[in-house]
Amino acid sequence: MTPPRSTPSATAPEAPSLVGQRYEVAVGPVAHGGHCVARHEGRVLFVRHALPGELVVAEVTDGTEASRFLRADAVEVLRPSKDRVEPPCPFSGPGKCGGCDWQHAAPGAQRKLKVQVLTEQLRQLAKLDPAEAGWDGSVEPVGGKLPAGTVPRWRTRVQYAVDPDTGEAGLRRHRSHAVQPVDGCLIAAPGVAELGVESRDWDGMATVEAVASSGSSDRQVILTPRGDRRLPIVELDRPVSVMRIDGHGGLHKVHGRSFVRERAAGRTWRVSDGGFWQIHPEAPDLLVSAVLEGLDPQEGENALDLYCGVGLFAGALADRLGETGAVLGIESSKQSVADARHNLADLIGDGRVRIECDKVERLLPRTGITETDLVVLDPPRAGAGRETVRHLAGLSPRRIAYVACDPAALARDLAFFADAGYRPVSLRAFDLFPMTQHFECVAILEPVSG
Numbered sequence: 001m002t003p004p005r006s007t008p009s010a011t012a013p014e015a016p017s018l019v020g021q022r023y024e025v026a027v028g029p030v031a032h033g034g035h036c037v038a039r040h041e042g043r044v045l046f047v048r049h050a051l052p053g054e055l056v057v058a059e060v061t062d063g064t065e066a067s068r069f070l071r072a073d074a075v076e077v078l079r080p081s082k083d084r085v086e087p088p089c090p091f092s093g094p095g096k097c098g099g100c101d102w103q104h105a106a107p108g109a110q111r112k113l114k115v116q117v118l119t120e121q122l123r124q125l126a127k128l129d130p131a132e133a134g135w136d137g138s139v140e141p142v143g144g145k146l147p148a149g150t151v152p153r154w155r156t157r158v159q160y161a162v163d164p165d166t167g168e169a170g171l172r173r174h175r176s177h178a179v180q181p182v183d184g185c186l187i188a189a190p191g192v193a194e195l196g197v198e199s200r201d202w203d204g205m206a207t208v209e210a211v212a213s214s215g216s217s218d219r220q221v222i223l224t225p226r227g228d229r230r231l232p233i234v235e236l237d238r239p240v241s242v243m244r245i246d247g248h249g250g251l252h253k254v255h256g257r258s259f260v261r262e263r264a265a266g267r268t269w270r271v272s273d274g275g276f277w278q279i280h281p282e283a284p285d286l287l288v289s290a291v292l293e294g295l296d297p298q299e300g301e302n303a304l305d306l307y308c309g310v311g312l313f314a315g316a317l318a319d320r321l322g323e324t325g326a327v328l329g330i331e332s333s334k335q336s337v338a339d340a341r342h343n344l345a346d347l348i349g350d351g352r353v354r355i356e357c358d359k360v361e362r363l364l365p366r367t368g369i370t371e372t373d374l375v376v377l378d379p380p381r382a383g384a385g386r387e388t389v390r391h392l393a394g395l396s397p398r399r400i401a402y403v404a405c406d407p408a409a410l411a412r413d414l415a416f417f418a419d420a421g422y423r424p425v426s427l428r429a430f431d432l433f434p435m436t437q438h439f440e441c442v443a444i445l446e447p448v449s450g
């Protein structure tokens with residue numbers, strides 16, 4: 001089950017609000033989005049901070065008498081699940097930080113919940129059982145075993161919100177603009193923590209984003225001033241580059257470099273502010289190796305890298321396709337395209353890689369390409385959509401690697417691929433966002449007749 005994105009109360013503003021009402025409910029399965037499904041007098045509640053099988057007191061956080069469903073938070077646990085743990089983070093819990101979804105679940109239990117979400121999305125939207133999708137039914141842990149109670153410090157980018165009254169940096173509360181001050185985000189990478197953002201006064205700022213490269217010593221802080229407030233003098237615990245976002249979303253250098261350097265797949269990558277780079281330090285190498293293993297690129301083949309960001313998969317593929325192979329990357333962000341062209345200048349110079357700046361759905365039908373051997377696509381959360389999938393299938397690739405950050409979008413697109421004659425032959429899921437409900441998948445597809 002997937003909770004609708006809209007607020008439950010948006011449909012009937014005049015109906016009496018149920019916010020603050022408390023109901024004792026038996027908690028059912030986890031839904032896409034990380035909340036658990038419960039029912040009260042026939043109405044569905046999506047309950048945060050609960051676990052399947054528990055009996056909890058759920059306090060309504062959004063919804064009215066007229067709402068089809070309610071959002072709620074488990075404020076009291078009457079019968080805990082054996083998977084429940086004391087949240088290691090003091091800022092996790094009802095009404096507090098909106099960042100982590102599952103601080104209250106043991107690490108193995110978090111992965112079990114992700115398995116349940118992926119299984120349900122595949123069944124509901126793609127009409128596939130795990131085995132039919134080539135999936136072994138696991139979400140693979142990443143980063144080795146940690147001592148019990150220790151939280152992996154994986155987040156190399158953290159966007160802090162600033163409390164307008166106090167100037168304190170914190171994280172937004174769930175579905176709210178209110179700021180939960182934090183003095184030590186447990187999942188922030190050591191490089192982010194070193195910047196000391198949480199202990200500074202950020203009066204006049206709306207947000208402060210801390211970026212810590214995992215492949216170099218580069219550190220960056222990106223500031224968004226509130227209104228036309230002047231920038232504060234930024235004194236941090238170590239030298240960093242500082243960028244500012246203006247009222248129109250434009251980025252301006254305050255001092256230092258306008259990018260950080262990352263290392264992955266045997267290359268150094270320039271990633272400018274606002275450009276996409278995986279947040280977990282192990283993600284780029286892990287995903288590249290899953291994609292290459294699944295596609296098994298051969299010398300001289302042609303490939304497409306769609307939604308190519310700063311060129312990660314295009315570069316890795318070109319290295320494997322050799323001098324007679326060719327990769328076309330398509331990416332809509334101008335800055336990421338500039339980075340990709342910089343990062344892959346050697347391969348572009350040799351005619352082995354081309355990067356085009358456009359929306360995939362607009363450019364793909366106009367490239368003049370009528371067939372390709374391989375495709376990797378790594379779309380944003382919304383997925384690729386029916387038209388792009390249909391067009392890709394029309395190019396008759398021998399294999400397609402689909403990298404997905406949203407299981408529902410993946411399952412929807414797998415259904416479109418099935419209509420277009422492609423089926424998944426393997427599917428892997430990786431726990432690249434521990435303590436949250438998110439995870440990453442790599443599906444390898446082949447033509448049904450192949």
Ligand SMILES: C[S@@+](CC[C@H](N)C(=O)[O-])C[C@H]1O[C@@H](n2cnc3c(N)ncnc32)[C@H](O)[C@@H]1O
Nearest residue numbers: 276307308309312331332333359360378379380
């Ligand atoms: C999940 S990221 C993947 C980036 C890259 N594959 C990587 O792993 O670093 C998705 C990328 O798609 C780009 N994007 C979003 N919508 C797009 C569209 N309609 N057409 C082309 N690129 C798009 C974003 O700018 C972003 O760089």
